Amino acid sequence: MTGIGPRERNEGNGTDDRAVSEVIAFVLVFAIIIGSVGILYMTGFQSMTDFQEGEQMRNAERAMSALGENLNDIQRNSGIQERSGELSLRGGTVSTTDGGTELNISVLEDNVTLGSVTYQQDSSLIAYEGGGVFRGVEGEPDQSVVLDRPRLTCNTESKTAVISLINISSDGDERSIGGDDTVEVTIVENKTEVNTESVEDVNITVADDSSSYRNGWSRALNQSGWEWDDDNDTGTCDDAETVTVRIVEAKVEF
Incomplete structure (x- = not known):
């Protein structure tokens, strides 16, 4: 007669090793998944942030170009002395200044220091200056580009040159405003000087x-x-043989 008693444990059959291996595998897979999600989140979030900032500056470029087109009416038409346009700040800052690009024009006795209307977002700059629109990086003048050219015509066929600029003057009352609102920008002509000369x-x-x-x-x-x-x-x-220089001095308010 065979008795029924306690079974002896079979040592070394690998059951415990397999259990440990499965736990380690689970931990590794879980760590890989969490790490991958973290990496995707960080890189994806940064990409989304970069895309958003880039799109915001492209919108600002278009807005400043449209604004410049409106403001340039006082330059194109002597019968228009005031023009307005809108600019959405979207977290940036718009400001006016007397101290901008200084130009030496050979037919004028004095240099012309152009004032500007500038939109700034972090270190990125978009400026309406001289009747043109420029984009740049703060402190990096060699990284700037022109978006809309000022009226600076050199025609070798007709042997004429036309230099027509808008000089923003704040009369010492430089202004700056930031936020998320839409700002109305108004330009008012103060005076216009025209000089035509015969030159080589x-x-x-x-x-x-x-x-x-x-x-x-x-x-x-x-x-x-x-x-x-x-x-x-x-x-x-x-x-x-002939050069015409036209400087429109104007004040900007917002």
């Missing part, structure tokens, strides 16, 4: 360290028919 050629020099948009100005001149000299920061209109 005419030069426009961007004064050293005066401009946050030096590279933008060089491109604007080059694209308008001027021969640009990088060494001297000077644009030249060769063989021009």
Whole structure:
């Protein structure tokens, strides 16, 4: 007769090892999943942030270009002395200043220091200056580009040059406003000076360290028919027999 008693434990059959292996595998898989989710979250979040900031600046470019188009009416039409436009801040800051790019125009006795209307978001800048629109990076003038060129025409066929600029003057009352609201920007003409001369050629020099948009100005001149000299920061209109310089001084309010 066979008795029924306690079974002996079979040592070394691998059951415990398999259990430990399964736990380790589970922990590793779980760690990989959590790590992957974390990496995707961080990189995805940064990509979304970069995309949002880039789109915001592109919107600001379009808004400033539209604003500049409105404000330039006082330059194009002598019968218009005031124009307004809107600019959505979207967390940025808009400001006016007298101290912008300084231009030496060879047919004028004094340099022209252009004021500007500038939209800033972090270190990115978009400025309405001289009747043009420029984009730049704070403290990096060589990274700037021109979005809308000022009226700087060099026509070698007709042997004429036209320099027409809007000079923003705040009369010492520089303004700045930030937030998320939409701001109405109004430009009012103070005076206009026109000077026409007979010349052999005419030069426009961007004064050293005066401009946050030096590279933008060089491109604007080059694209308008001027021969640009990088060494001297000077644009030249060769063989021009007549040059007309028109400076519209205006004040901006918002």
